[in-house]
Amino acid sequence: KQLVLYYLPTKEECLVGYTVRKKVGKAVVRNKVRRRIKESFRGYEKNLLKKCNFVIVARTCAAEADFNEINRCLGELLLKAELI
DSSP: OOEEEEEEEOSSOOOEEEEEOGGGOSHHHHHHHHHHHHHHHHHHHTTOSSOEEEEEEEOGGGGTOOHHHHHHHHHHHHHHTTOO
16 A cells, blocks of 8 residues: 555545655655645545545655556545545
8 A cells, every 4th residue: 555544524624634754755756746646636535425634644655656556545545434
């Protein structure tokens, strides 16, 4: 798994936080991973069943993952949490 998902149900607007540790790589690599996660979440956001606050944490192996792998991993996490 390239990602870890934390969420907390809320009654207000959905907030999302993205964290990519320095272990993932230098700033260019971390920003690329963060952009891929943001874009992937944007695709799932309209299908969410509950309003939640999210924190998505990238693991070290996310640096080698392409967009499709990150997208699939995030989708699996959201399905497992029964949010989509």
